[in-house]
Amino acid sequence: MIIDLTGTTSSGIASALLKARRSAGSPAMGMVGTIVVVVDEASHHDAMKAANEAGREHPSRVLVAILRPGRGASSLDAEVRVGEGVPGEAVLLRLHGELARVPESVITPLLLPDSPVIVWWPGGGPKVPAEDPLGRLARRRVTDAASGRRGTVDFTVRAEGYAPGDTDFAWTRLTPWRALMAAALDQYPTKVLAAEVVSAKGNPSADLMAAWLQCRLGVPVEHKNSRGPGITAVRMFTSSGAIALTRPDGSVATFTIPGAPDRPVALKRRTPSELLSEELRRLDPDDVYAKTLACMVERENMPASAKTVSETQRRSTQAAVSKAAAKTAAVAGKAASPELAAKADGKKASAAKKAAAKKTTAKKTAKSSSAARATGTRSTAKKAAGKAAAKKTTAKKTAGKRVAGRS
Numbered sequence: 142m143i144i145d146l147t148g149t150t151s152s153g154i155a156s157a158l159l160k161a162r163r164s165a166g167s168p169a170m171g172m173v174g175t176i177v178v179v180v181d182e183a184s185h186h187d188a189m190k191a192a193n194e195a196g197r198e199h200p201s202r203v204l205v206a207i208l209r210p211g212r213g214a215s216s217l218d219a220e221v222r223v224g225e226g227v228p229g230e231a232v233l234l235r236l237h238g239e240l241a242r243v244p245e246s247v248i249t250p251l252l253l254p255d256s257p258v259i260v261w262w263p264g265g266g267p268k269v270p271a272e273d274p275l276g277r278l279a280r281r282r283v284t285d286a287a288s289g290r291r292g293t294v295d296f297t298v299r300a301e302g303y304a305p306g307d308t309d310f311a312w313t314r315l316t317p318w319r320a321l322m323a324a325a326l327d328q329y330p331t332k333v334l335a336a337e338v339v340s341a342k343g344n345p346s347a348d349l350m351a352a353w354l355q356c357r358l359g360v361p362v363e364h365k366n367s368r369g370p371g372i373t374a375v376r377m378f379t380s381s382g383a384i385a386l387t388r389p390d391g392s393v394a395t396f397t398i399p400g401a402p403d404r405p406v407a408l409k410r411r412t413p414s415e416l417l418s419e420e421l422r423r424l425d426p427d428d429v430y431a432k433t434l435a436c437m438v439e440r441e442n443m444p445a446s447a448k449t450v451s452e453t454q455r456r457s458t459q460a461a462v463s464k465a466a467a468k469t470a471a472v473a474g475k476a477a478s479p480e481l482a483a484k485a486d487g488k489k490a491s492a493a494k495k496a497a498a499k500k501t502t503a504k505k506t507a508k509s510s511s512a513a514r515a516t517g518t519r520s521t522a523k524k525a526a527g528k529a530a531a532k533k534t535t536a537k538k539t540a541g542k543r544v545a546g547r548s
Contacts (some may be wrong), residue, residue, distance in 0.1 A: 149346055151250040154219050161223035171200060172229045174257040174421070177248055177275060178205045181264060185233065187413075188263045193227055199421045200229040202253050206275075207234065208241040215240035217247060245274045257281065257416040257424050261417065264288055268295065269302030272400035281424050283417070285310040286345040296348070297441070300434035305426035312430050313347040313416045314371070317408055318350060318386065321396065322375060325384045329398045333384075335450040336362040338374045341369030349433055350375065351448075356436035363450045372408055378450065 142164055144157045176196070180188045185207055192203045218433040223233040232251065236244055252258055257280040262270070266284030286296075286309050299307070336354045340347035347364055350372065355362040358377070367373045370391040377384040380526035382399030386406070394408035430524075441447065 142222075142223050144256060145504050146219040146221065148216055149219055151218065151247050154221065154232060154234075154251060155448055157219070157221045158223070158232070161221055161230075165224045172202050172253060172256070173199055175202045175204060175251075175253045175423075176417075177258065177260045177279070178203065179244070179260065179262050179264075179266075179275060180205060180207060182207055182209075184263060188261075189231060189233065191263075191412070191417060192261070193231060195417040195421060198418050201259075201421075202229055202251070203227075203231045204251055205233045205249060206236060206244050206248065208244060209237045210241040211238055213238045243274070245278060248275060248279065252278070253543070259283065259421065259424075265545060268298045270307055271302060271304035280306055282307050282419060283310065283420050284308075285413075287311050287314075296345075296434060296437050300438050301432055303431050305431075306424075308420060308430055310413070310416050311344075312349055312427075312433070313419055314346045314411065317355070318351065318372065318375060318421065319407075321386055321394075321406065322354075322377065322384070323399055325377070325386075325396070329384065329400075331379045331381060331399075333358050333360055333377045333379055335360050335378045335481040336371065337365060337374070337378070337450055338362065339365045339367045339374040339376075340372040342366045344371060346439065347372050352437035352440050353429075353433045354434060355440055355448075361410060361447050362440075363448060405492065454467040458507070 142161045144161060146153060149157075160186060176192050178185075178188045185205055189203065189205050192201075192205070195201075196203060210320045217237070217240060218235040220233040222233075234247060236247060240247065258278050259281040260270075260273075260279040260282040265286065265288050266282075267273045267276065270282035270284055273282075276282045282304075286308075288310075295492055301307075336351075337357060338347050338354070340352045348460050351362045351364045354360075354375075354377075371388075373389055374385065374387040376386075378440055379399065383397065384399070385397040386394055386408075387397070388394035388408050392407075392409045396404045396406045
């Protein structure tokens, strides 16, 4: 259900929400919090869509505030949505004139009672979120340093003005990267000599990643530029080789550990709704983010040598990789030699058996031929003897007849 309100008030919007819930057949509220989105007119559609998608996991009242300060008269227009594919409730607010300078006066009466408030600035956010009028209402304040232009986000100011509950999507995007690199050191515990982060130019997540690695490992961390998208590689150099996580296409990464085969890892770039859902799962202060901000300030004041991987460290790592590859090949060759010898012996034995079988068959054939020939010869001799005896008998008879005739 969609209700359009023009020149309304906060109480009018609250009444419209109640009316919409009753019309939808659900007068009771089953929402867990309020998400306040501060955005401009051009990007409010995408921001509302992301908040509603996050609400499928965390049903919430979504208040999208479009601030239009100016010299005109103060007015408030609203669009109330209940149902229509919205998991909770969604209200689009347009604040005009002087009313846009005090948005908290409109937002506060619409907050759900006794539930957490999350304020999200998709367009970058204020320099000190905790000092913003809407930020003071929130338990969690979410900004996005990557959405602003290069140089508009000063992490030094963010670190100085940090308050429990502050976070940034640039930090949220690092969650799977940090988890995989920490898991790598659990699987392959070794001393890290240096590290390297490679990303597209001007990527704030890469700056935070480099600061986090340098803070946790206490080694030089170099930040190099690539064509992107986003972070394309994170490497930790050790005496045995590099522990690396490379993602050149922004979708699938390759996980490399010394002495083990490479493994593909699903590491796609997440959408704003997925990032917002992660922030809604955890509303307690992010102490690691606070420490990383402080380390980032320290890193900016470090000399260049502390932020560069030396060629000696790179060569030692490459030499270790080459040595390990040669050792693996040698072991594989030794393991293959007995197998090849066994195969050769088997072939020889098989050939010998075949030759012996052929000789036996030849002998049997020769004996059979000799016996057949001897038998044939005997039969021929008997036949010849029979013929000779028959001739003698015939001759005797002929001679007897002649004698008888003479007589």
